[in-house]
Amino acid sequence: MDTATITKQQIEQLRQLCAEAGIKLTHQRLEIFKELMAADDHPSAESIYTRLHKKLPTIALDTVYRTLATFDELGLVKKLHIMNERTLFDTNLSIHHHFICSHCKKVEDIYWQGFDNCSLPEEVESVGVVESRHLEFHGVCRSCLDGAADKEK
Ligand SMILES: [Zn+2]
Numbered sequence: 001m002d003t004a005t006i007t008k009q010q011i012e013q014l015r016q017l018c019a020e021a022g023i024k025l026t027h028q029r030l031e032i033f034k035e036l037m038a039a040d041d042h043p044s045a046e047s048i049y050t051r052l053h054k055k056l057p058t059i060a061l062d063t064v065y066r067t068l069a070t071f072d073e074l075g076l077v078k079k080l081h082i083m084n085e086r087t088l089f090d091t092n093l094s095i096h097h098h099f100i101c102s103h104c105k106k107v108e109d110i111y112w113q114g115f116d117n118c119s120l121p122e123e124v125e126s127v128g129v130v131e132s133r134h135l136e137f138h139g140v141c142r143s144c145l146d147g148a149a150d151k152e153k
């Protein structure tokens, strides 16, 4: 995983947020942050742990869990709770939706401004005030579909 994509700005932001929250920015926390920001998928705590383990053999899965929870509180990542799946972490903080492949479990970002901005049915408004909208699409992704088609040939 290429961690060179982390900008000094991102690390500076992390330092600042930690300082404001009175959290010590330990070496392990910094490494978890770098790994998280380098991930272009939606990693689970387990996969961050597996990726970091080579570099930091002494790191504990529990530390990864707690650090990710802290980052979530600081607003650096968003927790994703996909039906029946483990908690995943999303570093993409812009408004978007998700396509979950039931075959390879990959989670892809979906942008749909038309949906984000459309007025909601009265039924929704009568239930309460909507603060955010998130759609989950469940299906089979292109590469899995292509793979299945290749096998049939
Ligand atoms: Zn797939």
Ligand SMILES: [Zn+2]
Pocket: 042, 090, 092, 096, 097, 098, 108, 109
């Ligand atoms: Zn996402």
